[in-house]
Amino acid sequence: MSDVVEKTLTALPSLLSLDSQPGSAKLSSTSKLGNLIRGITELTSKHEEEKLIQRELASIKEQVSSPNTSMRQMKELMVRAIYCESLGYEASFSYIHAIKLAQQGTVLEKRVGYLAVSLFLNESHELLLLLVNTVLKDLQSTNLIEVCMALTVVSQMFPKDMIPAILPLVEEKLNHPKEIIRRKAVLALYKFYLIAPNQVQHIHNKFRKALCDKDPGVMTASLHIYLQMIQENPEGYKDLTASFVTILKQVVGGKLPMDFNYHSVPAPWLQIQLLRILSLLGKNDQSTSEIMYEVLDESLRRAEMNHNITYAILYECVKCIYTIHPKSDLLEKAAKCIGNFVLSPKINLKYLGLKALTYVVQQDPKLALQHQMTIIECLDHPDLIIKRETLELLFRITNAQNVTVIVEKMLEFLHSNTDDYTTIDLVGKVAELAEKYAPGNEWFIETMNTVFSVGGDMMQPDIPNSFLKLLSEGFDTVEEDRKLRLFAVDSYVSLLQGEPGKLPQRFLQVISWVLGEYSHLREELEPATVMRLLAKLLDMKQTSSETKSWVLLAMTKLVRAGQVFQSAQEVSETYGSSMDTVLRQRAQELQHLSQDCELRARVLPQDAGLEPLEVDSSLSFLDGFVSEALAAGAAPYKPPHQRQEELAQAKALSLEPYGLSLPISMSSCSIADRQSPTLLSMSSGLSGDSTDLSHKGSSTTLKLDGVKRVWGREGYLAQREAVEEAAQVEVPSPLRSPSQQAEADSSHSQTPTPTPTPEPDQEKQQLASSLFFGLSSQSSVCLMGKSEPTPQRFRRKAKGQASSSGAAEQISNSLVSAPSAVDNFLCNNLLDSNITSQVGISSSEQTSELSQGPATTNGTCDTEAESTDGDIKGSNPSLIIGDNGLVAADPTPHKDPGSPKDFCLSSHLPAELSELCRSEITPLCSNQSLGLSACHVHKEDSLVLVVFITNSSDAAIRQILLDLDSEQLQVSCVSDSPVEDVTSHSVAMHQFSLTVKRPSVHVEVVGMVSYQLPVGTPQEVQFSYKLPLTSFIRPLTVSTEEYGTMWLSFSHDTKQNLTLISDGEEPLTATLNVLKEKLQLHIVEIIGMEGIIACQLLRDQPCLMHCRVHADVLAVWLRSPVPDLPDCLIYHCQRALQEH
C-alpha cells in the first residue's frame, strides 16, 4: 500500500505543470478557488505571495458581505479564507461569516462553516458564544449528520461557561443507538472534562458505561477520559485494572473486527493507550501490577512481527514493564527487546531504543552495560539527534567514577552545538553533574568555567546562584574550603588577564563576586592587581550596567585591604554621576565605605560567609513607621488581590495594567535581589548567603534523592579515600595552564581517560570502561566500580510501608476499646432489649450504669433525656454525630429512645446545656477504672465539647488531668476549676469551648487524660474525638445590601455545580431549604432563579453563598475571607443533598 502511495506521489511534480489533473476534476478549473490554487502553485517569491493573497483577501471581503452570495459560494469563500490564513494572512472579517455558514448552511456547507470556525477562532474568542445556539439546534436535529457535526465541533472547542446549556443534550447522546454518536458524545464529554472538570463530575458512572460499551470505538473514546483521570488520581481507579487488562487481552488476541487492524496489527494505537493506562495504575503497586503481568507477557510475544507499528507497541510495553512493580522474567524479556531496538540498523528504531534505555537505566543502571559498545557507537553517530539522545542516556547513568568522561562528552557536544534550547538544557545538566559528582576542586572550577562561558547569558539563573552558594557555604574542613576558593580566584585572575571581553556577562558577575570575596586568600596577589583587572571590566563597552554594579561591589570589598584607596576614589567619581540609579548607589557606597573603615567592617565583614543571616521577614522594624503613618491618616494596607477586586467591583476606571504591575514588579525585584549585589550588601555582609539563595539551591537539588551527593550543603565530600589513594596531587600552583590541569584531573579522578591508540576498537573499549565505570560490580569491563545505590522505586516502597504501619498504630491508639463478649452478654441480660442496638459500650461504663443509672436517674431524668435526644434527632438529623462521622438519620426517633447510657450521662449535663441541640454521647475510651465519653453541644455563639469522666472503680481517682489539643481547632477550658478528683462510681464533667483555627472538612481533637489511682503509678489514656465542620456553622443574619458589600471584600472562593432537589416544591427553594436545615445556613433572599445565603463559622468568620439555577443543576459560588472554608462547606453541601 505504502509503495503505491509513494509511487503516485512521486509522479506529482510533473502533474503540477499540467492544466487538467485528475485531482481537480471535481472543481472547474475556472473557479475562483482553482485560480487561487494555481496562483499559489506558481508563486516564486514571498513578495508575489503577499500581492496575490492581499488581492485575494480583498475579493473575498467584497463577496462575503454581499447579500446575494449563496451558501454554496460562501463555502468556497471560506475555503479560500482558510488558505489565506494558513499562509499567515489574517482574514478576521470572515470569522462572523463562518459562524453564519455553520448556522444557515446545509450538509457540507454547514460542516465547512464549523471547520472554518474551529480553524479561525481560539477557545477564548468571544465570537464563539454566537455558535452556542447553532450547536444547540444541531444537537436536537433529527439529521444524524448534523448531530455528528455539532458534537465534533463541541469536542474541539466550546466556551466553558456555556457547557451547562448543552450538557444534558450531550449526556443524552450517550444512549444513542448509533455508535458514532455515542463515540462523539464521549469525546465531547472528554473535552468538557479537560476545560471544566467540575462540570462533569456527576457523570463518572456514565464514563464507566462508555468503557463497557459493546462498540470498541466508544470504548476507545472513553479511554481518553480515563487516561486523564488516572493521571490525576491513580488511586481512584485501581478497581478498573482488571477491565483494562481484559480489554487489552481481547485486542491483542485479535477479537476486534478486521477493520480495526493496521497492517494486520490489531488496533495498535488502542494497545498503546491501554499500556499507558496500565503503567499508571501499576506504578508502585504490587497487587495491581500482578494483575497485568500475564497480558504484558502476551503483548511482548504477539508483537514480534517486523513492522514499525509493532515496535511502537513494544516500546510502550517495555516502558510499562519498567514502570510497574518489577517481575524478573518480564524485565528480562523487556531488556532483550531493548537490545533488538538499539542494535537495529534502522535508525528510527535505534533512536527509540536509546529513548527506552534512557528510561530504563533509571531503574536498572546495569542494563546500560550490556549495550555499552552500541552506546559508544551512537555517541559518534553522524546524526545529531542520536548523539543527543545518547548524552541524555549517559546523563542518567553518571556517577562519581565516570563523571569526568561523561561531562567531557557533553561539553564536546556543546561546543559544536548551535541550538539555544539544547545549550540551555545541556548546560544545566553539566552543572548538575558537576555539583553532584565533582572528583576534585580543579575539575569542578574548570567545568563550571566552561559552563559559564558556553551557557553564557542564556542559562538558567540558578546555575550561577547555586555555584556561588556552594563556594560561600564552605565544607567540612576549612582547608578544603580554602583550596577550592583559592583555585577559583587563581582561575579567574588568569581569565581576566586573558580576553575578558569574550566572557558572557553572567560569568563576569560570578568572577567579580568571587574576586571581591576571596581574592584576599591569595596572599601574594596584590589587591591593586585585582582592582586593575576589575577596572578593566568597567571600561569595556559591552559590559552591562548590571555587571558593572557587581564589579563596583567587588571593589568595595577589596578596599578593605586599604592600599587601593586611590583607584576606588577614581571609580566612584566616574560612576557617582551615572544615569543608572543602581550603579550610582554602588558608586556612592564605594566612596563612603572606602573612607570609613569602621562602617565597612560592619557592613562587609570579612569571611562572614558561614554566619547565618537574620532576615526579619515580618518587617517588624517598620512597625513604628506604619503606626505613625496610620496615625497621620494613611489607609491601612490591603493585600493586592483585595485591592484589585475592589477596584474592579467599584466599576472604577479599568486599572488592570496597574493591578498587574504590582506582582510583576515585586517578582522582578526579588530576582534582582538574587542577582544584583545591591540589597544583599545593604542587609548583610555576605552576599552569597541570603535565605533567598538557599531556597533556590534546594529547588535545584530536589531530584537527587537516592543518588549519592558529592557536592552539597556540606561542600565537597567526594570519596575522600579515593582521592587520597590516587597519586597525591599537590595544591595547584596559582597559574597552571589548562592542559596541565587536565592531566591533573585524569590522575586525580583515577579514571583512565582514552589515550589515542592505533586501534580504534581498543580506544572504544577504553572509553566504554571509563563511561560505564561504577555501574556494575560483576562487570567484566569495570571491576573496580561500585554499584549504585538500590533503585529508588524499592526504597520508596519501603518508606510507604513504614509510614502506613505508623498510621495504623495511631489509629489503634485512638480506637475505642472493644467490649468483650462477656460484657455484651452481661449487658444484654441486664438491660434487656433497650440496649441491643448499642454494641460499642465498654465495660466500665456499663458498670457505672448498673450501679448508678437506674438507681439515681429513674423517672424524671429519663424522660427529660429522652425528649432532648428525640428533639435533636427529629429536627436535625445530621447533627447526631458518632465517632466515625455521621450517624444516619433515624426514621422513627421517638419510638426508639436513645441508649440508657446516654440518659445517664446526659443527666450530668448542666441545665443550660441540656436544653440545647447536641450530639449523641460517644464513648471515647475506657479501662477497668475509668471511662471517657464526650458529646458536643451547639450553643448559639460557640461549640462546647463536654467530656465525661466516669469512675467505675471502687476507689476514688485523683489528680485527673485532661489535656486537649487539635491541629485545626482552638481549645479552651470552660470550667473555672477543673475537677481533679472523682469519687468512686461517679461522673465528672469537663467543658471545653472550641473554635476553628483552620477549616477542614472534619476536625479532630486529640486528648490525653492522666490520673492517679490510690495504688500504683500514674496512668495515661489517649483518645480522639472527630466532628464535622458543620457543627461550627451558624446562620449569619445579614441584609441583601450588607451581603453585597461583604461579597466584594472576600477573597477566597470556589465554584461548583450541585444537583437540585425536586420533590414537589419549586426546586431552588426546596434545595436551599434542605441546606438551611441541615447546615444551619441563613437564606438572605431568593430572587427568581437565584438565591443568596449567608453563614458564619464560629466565631465571626463569614461565608457567603450565591446560587443560580442552570438547566437542572445549581451553580454555587462560595466566598469567604477564610481560606479553605468555601471548599469545606461545598463538600458538606454536597453531602447534605446526597443524603436527602
Next chain:
Amino acid sequence: MIKFVLMVNRQGQTRLSRYYQPVELSRRAALEADVVRCCLTRKKDQCSFVEYKDFKLVYRQYAALYIVVGVTDTENELSIYELVHNFVEVLDKYFSRVSELDIMFNLDRVHIILDEMIQNGHIVETNKSRILAPLTALDKMADG
C-alpha cells in the same frame, strides 16, 4: 500529545496546517518555515525524529510533500510516524490515488478527515472506514 500537523511541500509552502495548541497567526508562518527548514536539511538515512526547541518533530516524506507532526517529549514517536502513514492511506482510499493537488483542491475535506483522526492533540480514531464514514455521508447528501 500532538501539538500540530503540517503538510508542506519541498519549496517550503504550507499546504495544510492544524494546531492543537494555540499559536498566534502572526507567529505561525515563521514557525512553519523554521520547522520545514529543520526537516528539509535532513538526509534520507537520518532519523525521522528531530528535536525542535522543547518538543519533537516527527516527519515523513511522500514525493514532494512532507507531513510534519509536532509532539511533546512524552509521545511515542514511532506511533506518530505510523499515524502519519495511516492518514495518508486514508487520503489515498478517499481520493483513490491521492496527489498533492487533490489535497489542495479539497482542503476542506482533508481537514474533515484529519478532524476525525486527531482531536485536542490526541488520536481519536484510526479505523479507516470509520474515519471516512461522516465525510462519505456528507458527499452523498450533497450529491443527492
